[in-house]
Amino acid sequence: MAINEELLTVAAVARRLGVAPATLRTWDRRYGLGPSLHVTGEHRRYCPLDVAKLMMMRRLISAGVAPCDAAKKANAQDDENCCEVIKHEFEARDELVVAIYKAAQSFDVEYIESELRRDFAKHGVNSTWMQVITPVLVLVGKNWEETGKGIEVEHLLSEILKRILRECVQTANKPINARPVLLAAVGDELHCLALHALAAALAERRIESHFLGSRTPLEAISGMVTRFAPPAIFLWAQLEENALPEFFRELPAVRPTPRIVLGGPGWDRNTCTGVVLVEDLSQACLEIERAVGV
Numbered sequence: 001m002a003i004n005e006e007l008l009t010v011a012a013v014a015r016r017l018g019v020a021p022a023t024l025r026t027w028d029r030r031y032g033l034g035p036s037l038h039v040t041g042e043h044r045r046y047c048p049l050d051v052a053k054l055m056m057m058r059r060l061i062s063a064g065v066a067p068c069d070a071a072k073k074a075n076a077q078d079d080e081n082c083c084e085v086i087k088h089e090f091e092a093r094d095e096l097v098v099a100i101y102k103a104a105q106s107f108d109v110e111y112i113e114s115e116l117r118r119d120f121a122k123h124g125v126n127s128t129w130m131q132v133i134t135p136v137l138v139l140v141g142k143n144w145e146e147t148g149k150g151i152e153v154e155h156l157l158s159e160i161l162k163r164i165l166r167e168c169v170q171t172a173n174k175p176i177n178a179r180p181v182l183l184a185a186v187g188d189e190l191h192c193l194a195l196h197a198l199a200a201a202l203a204e205r206r207i208e209s210h211f212l213g214s215r216t217p218l219e220a221i222s223g224m225v226t227r228f229a230p231p232a233i234f235l236w237a238q239l240e241e242n243a244l245p246e247f248f249r250e251l252p253a254v255r256p257t258p259r260i261v262l263g264g265p266g267w268d269r270n271t272c273t274g275v276v277l278v279e280d281l282s283q284a285c286l287e288i289e290r291a292v293g294v
Contacts, residue, residue: 007046008051009045010024020283030067033071036049053074056077057071058282059127093132100116100132105153120164125204140153161193161197169209169211172203174206175206176207177293180210180228182258184213184216184221185236186216186242186244187237187241187244187247188241189214189216189239190215192213194238194263197281198285205289205294210224212224218250221251222250232259232287233258233259233260233261237264240266243268248260248272258291259287260276
């Protein structure tokens, strides 16, 4: 891969990696993982090697490697080695996505569970969720939209995933946080699979959480905040009608003040001020880690 093939802006690289532009600027400032090419009078641009290193950085973080260690490994890679590692990694996972999707269509529960557990063990919750599970769910959803069939496949997969993700939480090592973080799907939100993934990803990092699940009313969240003063509160809203600002604006005041993190496509960025909105599981983990003090 020649470094002059394609030059990308911060925004373009952020979209490609699925992270916020602010995250890229932070990685540049803290770890030197920024754009290496600069033309006078123009914004700095990322070359393919820069992007490959950032992809490796993100993959390592998703696998549970500390950001500073991930940055050292990414910076140590040369052009050919870094790009080949990323290429082979993604090709292998693409094949797994197709295999699990086909297994779901034939209700091969044993195969799905064995392959997912193997991938969790090898790559960690974040990586498996973003590179395998999410693409599989997208394929299932697309099939349902196009044919009107397959809702039973989605339910089957959801139950398998919940079972495996709960196992990840139950088998976690002793937590490092004295006060658990709080996870809830707000309003009448029934979709909470992402919360199960977050709870498992946090447990992998030895961060304990109180999982309130779907359809959590404001009163329940407020009661938990008063009783436990969690260092972070993660609120999930898949649907716009459930993403009401009252769920973070009307919480009781406690000390120290919790970091409030919002996830899901339901939230309106224009009305969500004074809180942190995240785009994916990796960002959610990073924000909660900061709140816990990792």
